[in-house]
Amino acid sequence: MVSVAHELKTAPRIGMLGGGFMARTHSHAARLAGAELAVIATSELAGSERAAAELGYETPTTGADFAGHLLDVVHICTPNATHAEQCLEALNAGAHIICEKPLATDSASARAILDAALSKGLTGTVPFVYRYHPMVREARERIRRGQAGRILTVDAGYLQDWLLGAEDDNWRVDAGSGGPSRAFADIGSHLVDLIEFVLGERIVALSATMRTVHPRRGGATVTTEDTVAMTVELDGGGIGSVLVSQLAPGRKNGLVLEVAGTEESMRFAQEAPEELWIGRRSGSQLILRDPETLSDDAARLCILPAGHAQGYQDAFNAFIADSYAVFAGHEREGVPMLADGVRAALITEAVLRSAAQRSWVEVEPL
Known part of the structure; x- marks a missing residue:
């Protein structure tokens, strides 16, 4: 040992x-x-x-x-x-x-x-x-610097279609193997982590509803949810909507986060990770991943020159490298630690509680 x-x-x-x-x-x-x-x-x-x-x-x-x-x-x-x-x-x-x-x-x-x-x-x-996409870090840094202004609203979704049909089955469907939540715990947890990471704000209360569209899969009764919709309140005063589904035809890994502040909006789509859309009342622009023009934290994660696409595995590689560095006693920015895993479990329980009670609930603090 x-x-x-x-x-x-x-x-x-x-x-x-x-x-x-x-x-x-x-x-x-x-x-x-x-x-x-x-x-x-x-x-x-x-x-x-x-x-x-x-x-x-x-x-x-x-x-x-x-x-x-x-x-x-x-x-x-x-x-x-x-x-x-x-x-x-x-x-x-x-x-x-x-x-x-x-x-x-x-x-x-x-x-x-x-x-x-x-x-x-x-x-x-x-x-x-998804924290490890450079354009996610760029969005986070712009909000940190106050370029978005005060956060007003969040519109976020995570849509997939791999469990669209009643004949589609997986161990995650079984509550005994996957836990009491499926769609939210599986992909919704990524989405709310990204919201809180980018905004630097916490979800303090939420109202959720969920549906099990296919009551039976693989010959067994299904007790976990296929879809989740919820409204959230942020500790900075903003509000938001969150939609999670594993039954959205044509959506393979459609994670999208759009944030609106008093000065500008930002939109990141995981299936187009090289881009960050910036919206202003006077106009908008599309920022492309280029380590020469991004913030230091975003540029650190750019392992390829501009124009050479980075994606999911690149983000995962950076996460693992950062994890090993932290374990060795080094400092790294934005690493999702065990406390973030606890946080995700607390939000998942709040979602399940709200859906069962059909009411607003507060998220238990960490």
């Missing part, structure tokens, strides 16, 4: 829990960051062996007991309901954690992970990776 007081290398020795799409995304980013891909575990040894061969890990295994492997970091890319237990096991083995959202399927478990990390002198991050 590694000591929690050990000095972490910037390029750590890592373990991976899971072998699906997100494990591949994490592994690619980890390799680029110089990590030693030591151990990978899935639910069955045969799956672990395949994943190890495909992704380049030294040792395939099963389960989440990584004690004795002397790991610096454990990446957790497994079904949601397993996150809390696996995070605690990794922390008990002396490793920092990078846990896919949701950090846990309830806020009490998420807080327990944060408390355990603090007690052991460890920490962790949660992949709210």
